Amino acid sequence: MLIPPYLNAGDTIAITCPAGYMPLKNIKTCVSVLQKQGYKVVIGNTVGSKSKNYFSASDADRLAELQQFLDDKNIKAILCGRGGYGTGRIIEDINFSKFLKHPKWIIGFSDITILHTHLFEQYKTASLHASMAGAFNNDEYKNPYVQSLLAALIGHKAQYEVAPHNFNKLGKVKGKLIGGNLTLLAHTMGTSSAPKTKNCILFLEDLGEQLYHIDRMMYQLKRNGKLDELAGLIIGGFTDMKDTERPFGKTVYEIIKDIVAPYPYPVCFDFPVSHAKENYALKHGLVHELNISKETVTLKEL
Incomplete structure (x- = not known):
């Protein structure tokens, strides 16, 4: 890089x-x-x-x-x-x-x-x-x-520690950290800006979307193979989500949890990367270590 x-x-x-x-x-x-x-x-x-x-x-x-x-x-x-x-x-x-x-x-x-x-x-x-x-x-x-x-x-290497979430899948992995806004990532599919995600730690966040939009975009990533061979997955803040008059029937984290359940890699939920105040700086493209245990979650730039 x-x-x-x-x-x-x-x-x-x-x-x-x-x-x-x-x-x-x-x-x-x-x-x-x-x-x-x-x-x-x-x-x-x-x-x-x-x-x-x-x-x-x-x-x-x-x-x-x-x-x-x-x-x-x-x-x-x-x-x-x-x-x-x-x-x-x-x-x-x-x-x-x-x-x-x-x-x-x-x-x-x-x-x-x-x-x-x-x-x-x-x-x-x-x-x-x-x-x-x-x-x-x-x-x-x-x-x-x-x-x-x-x-x-100024070159400080990130090392963040956050509380565990009930939906987390445990594990310790290394990989290039990439991602960002789910809507924008979905919109890159089929373009020159779509990232190859194999062996990467992917992070996602979004704002103000309908719950069924999140489901649809996650399936778009899945169908494009972007979720297949990740090193790990970080789910950040999904703020101000909206529901239809006839409820979708799941929370946003439940939607994502069910879609990524078949994959073997570790998954962290509720990491502080979002459209809200909680938005840690992440060096996109650089190798990080993600360690998800029962007690804590750490993301460390290597």
Whole structure:
């Protein structure tokens, strides 16, 4: 795996919105915190733009800004302002040739999942699945989840310990850690951004979906063979799930538990990776060790 250089004081972080719109005021705390960490911050025009629709700017303008930041060798990390939807509209038009000569950390989650999987599958490059600029507001930057992002940027190796869950399947495994938002992963199937998952530790999370959507997308991964030969599986937060008028009949974790029951690998439920505050920074593409016991669950970067 190609690992971008870790950051030092004085390095530059660019903030851009490659998908949905975000008001400029929403990154104020983030910029202040990053500057106090010793970083220079460049704010893209897609942040707080005058866009009148869902997207932060036109496809052409979002692509041009992301391309500019990817090409600039003086920028050491790109922090996405927010996710939403839109990165998949421009992913095939991005030229990564200059980026590969001067790689940098791409940071984000949700819609940014498609960038993580694309970098992993097409360019064998690590990236950072982590909180985005809006997570720094209202003193949230003091929580361990945003702090894990700041630690990851300077090269600290992650080691997280969480409580066990009744649905867990025990075991200890090693593998490249990949994944992200279930909806986005399902949408990569059949595209150049779909990751090969054999011998990997896959992590999944989602927000605001109908329960039957989760069932359908998990079966899509299953039918595509993406669940067949995993080293392990991490199920994160599935927040604000919705049910139909006639109930689906299972909770979201029950849905996933039943689908993955035939597989022999260890499975962890309720890991703190999610659209909620509980969202640990994970170095996408790097080898980790997952240890699920009756007493505790640990995820350690190797």
